[in-house]
Amino acid sequence: MRYDxxxxxxxxxxxxxxxxxxGTGGNASTCLVAEENNPPYSRPFIGHLVSGExxxxxxxxxxxxxxxxxxxxxxxxxxxxxxxxxxxxVELDDGGRVGFRSLLLATGGSPILPAIPGLAQCSHTFAxxxxxxxxxxxxxxxxxxxxxxxxxxxxxxxxxSALVRRGVHVTMVELAPRILSSVLDERASAIIQKDLDERxxxxxxxxxxxxxxxxxxxxxxxxxxxxxxxSELLVVAIGVRPRVELAxxxxxxxxxxxxxxxxxxxxxxxxxxxxxCAQMRDFMHTDNRVLAIWPAAYVGGMIAGCxxxxxxxxxxWFTSMNSMNIFGRxxxxxxxxxxxxxxxxxxxxxETDGSYQKIVTQDGVIKGFVLLGGDGKAGLYLQMxxxxxPVKRLNSELLSDSFGLAYLPRRERQRMWKEAGKVVGx
Amino acid sequence: MPRLAVREDLCIGCHLCEIWCxxxxxxxxTLVRCFNQGTERPLPRVRVEERKPVTFPVQCRQxxxxxxxxxxxxxxxxxxxxxxxxxxxxxxxxxxxxxxxCPFGAVAKGPGFAVKCDLCPFRGIPACVEHCPNxxxxxxxxxx
Numbered sequence: 001m002r003y004d005x006x007x008x009x010x011x012x013x014x015x016x017x018x019x020x021x022x023g024t025g026g027n028a029s030t031c032l033v034a035e036e037n038n039p040p041y042s043r044p045f046i047g048h049l050v051s052g053e054x055x056x057x058x059x060x061x062x063x064x065x066x067x068x069x070x071x072x073x074x075x076x077x078x079x080x081x082x083x084x085x086x087x088x089x090v091e092l093d094d095g096g097r098v099g100f101r102s103l104l105l106a107t108g109g110s111p112i113l114p115a116i117p118g119l120a121q122c123s124h125t126f127a128x129x130x131x132x133x134x135x136x137x138x139x140x141x142x143x144x145x146x147x148x149x150x151x152x153x154x155x156x157x158x159x160x161s162a163l164v165r166r167g168v169h170v171t172m173v174e175l176a177p178r179i180l181s182s183v184l185d186e187r188a189s190a191i192i193q194k195d196l197d198e199r200x201x202x203x204x205x206x207x208x209x210x211x212x213x214x215x216x217x218x219x220x221x222x223x224x225x226x227x228x229x230x231s232e233l234l235v236v237a238i239g240v241r242p243r244v245e246l247a248x249x250x251x252x253x254x255x256x257x258x259x260x261x262x263x264x265x266x267x268x269x270x271x272x273x274x275x276x277c278a279q280m281r282d283f284m285h286t287d288n289r290v291l292a293i294w295p296a297a298y299v300g301g302m303i304a305g306c307x308x309x310x311x312x313x314x315x316x317w318f319t320s321m322n323s324m325n326i327f328g329r330x331x332x333x334x335x336x337x338x339x340x341x342x343x344x345x346x347x348x349x350x351e352t353d354g355s356y357q358k359i360v361t362q363d364g365v366i367k368g369f370v371l372l373g374g375d376g377k378a379g380l381y382l383q384m385x386x387x388x389x390p391v392k393r394l395n396s397e398l399l400s401d402s403f404g405l406a407y408l409p410r411r412e413r414q415r416m417w418k419e420a421g422k423v424v425g426x
Numbered sequence: 427m428p429r430l431a432v433r434e435d436l437c438i439g440c441h442l443c444e445i446w447c448x449x450x451x452x453x454x455x456t457l458v459r460c461f462n463q464g465t466e467r468p469l470p471r472v473r474v475e476e477r478k479p480v481t482f483p484v485q486c487r488q489x490x491x492x493x494x495x496x497x498x499x500x501x502x503x504x505x506x507x508x509x510x511x512x513x514x515x516x517x518x519x520x521x522x523x524x525x526x527x528c529p530f531g532a533v534a535k536g537p538g539f540a541v542k543c544d545l546c547p548f549r550g551i552p553a554c555v556e557h558c559p560n561x562x563x564x565x566x567x568x569x570x
Contacts, residue, residue: 012499016496042499042519043499044499054519061499062501294499295493295497295523299496323521323526332525375534376528376531376532376533376534376535378526379493379527379531380529402475404473404475405482405484405530416529416530417487420489421487421489421490421492421529422489422490
């Protein structure tokens with residue numbers, strides 16, 4: 001079969017593309033190839049499924065009828081194994097082929113499994129709905145009273161939070177000297193670690209697992225310090241790496257992810273990539289980055305979808321940004337959270353009981369922030385980062401409770417009213 | 427698409443929009459319960475920003491490309507058929523992605539779910555528009 005558009009991948013980027021194409025009012029034919037044979041789901045919330053805070057019906061990101069309603073041919077449970085550029089076809093695992101005029105690679109990421117002896121055989125990953133349902137089933141059968149979570153980042157924290165809510169004794173093992181080190185500064189990490197301590201999550205930093213023996217049901221993890229932890233569940237939650245395996249050999253450029261421009265197009269005309277598999281412009285940096293975050297996946301897919309439907313669109317909206325709700329504490333961060341080397345960097349901090357806020361600036365422009373608790377100024381700071389709004393004169397007021405648009409010079413404020421409601425275009 | 431238009435030069439900073447918004451979104455719709463007794467006080471969906479002499483109310487701009495809707499990982503934040511962006515509180519997981527991306531700071535962290543202006547769907551004119559004593563807030567439909 002030949003389609004106008006083929007999408008590989010069944011999550012935020014794919015949905016973004018489909019909704020963008022539908023919005024253009026065209027009647028192009030679209031086919032979506034998905035390994036997971038289910039409606040698109042809210043991957044960031046698989047922990048809520050494990051903890052019981054959410055039932056299965058709550059996890060669908062779009063209704064079950066989503067593909068049908070959008071006239072998308074859904075090939076669920078099928079894997080794309082190769083791209084043939086000369087014939088504009090995607091080859092599937094059953095030998096079948098689907099042809100395309102334009103193609104979106106929205107293949108996401110795959111969980112990183114470090115080469116630790118015994119780890120793969122004795123652990124669960126925490127990246128898919130299937131992983132979550134496996135772990136949930138074991139909890140429901142009362143098989144798990146203690147668990148080890150390898151990885152103290154976003155996914156590890158979500159996994160540990162879910163397990164402790166189910167009454168499991170959790171030990172979190174993180175190789176870095178502190179948890180959430182990629183998205184938080186030292187102080188914020190310490191505050192969150194204390195939150196985890198209070199929930200009886202034991203956090204071991206500066207160490208990793210050297211080897212694992214036993215089975216998936218009785219993993220026995222030996223740390224590099226020599227300590228041994230027996231448990232009933234070992235969750236590997238180190239992070240994901242872009243799934244780029246379709247690209248090599250096809251001529252599509254790959255660096256850390258599939259390299260795309262501001263239109264989300266690869267070096268091969270008509271072939272796009274978005275989401276966790278893609279390496280895209282990060283407006284805070286000069287080089288392209290992999291931004292494995294939900295908002296970038298949806299918006300990237302949306303931009304790709306516009307272009308696939310023949311409407312030109314581009315974006316410079318992305319940077320690293322993360323939002324978490326850890327046991328009721330809101331944790332928002334974006335951009336550069338620790339001042340860089342060299343001149344011109346400074347940081348503003350404010351800490352009160354229960355809240356910690358920090359803004360990083362360089363040469364009088366906001367470059368990043370970490371906000372624990374407090375109210376909602378995050379999006380305004382983020383937009384000021386995008387606009388390069390000068391904040392030198394505001395320094396002392398940036399973190400005050402009353403800070404807001406009223407503090408911006410009239411012209412800057414008017415620019416915000418006019419432009420901030422858009423994500424498309426430079 | 428409907429949205430609220432704000433006239434900065436007309437706002438006198440009285441904060442009545444916040445009070446009427448709170449009242450409108452309360453169960454009792456009773457001033458004494460919401461404020462005197464404080465037994466029931468929903469968050470206002472509008473916030474008056476002040477840096478005297480500048481004051482103006484900020485509420486959802488119903489953005490043409492709404493970062494909150496596009497970024498929402500649960501699908502709870504959406505544009506309804508009438509063009510108004512609303513939160514399906516039964517689906518919202520309180521992850522605060524919308525709070526992180528709203529450039530106007532117009533989404534608040536409610537009790538476990540996001541809270542924002544819904545343009546008062548059960549009354550003809552939003553409460554803040556009706557009760558602004560100086561007509562600083564008006565309801566625009568399709569730019570008029």
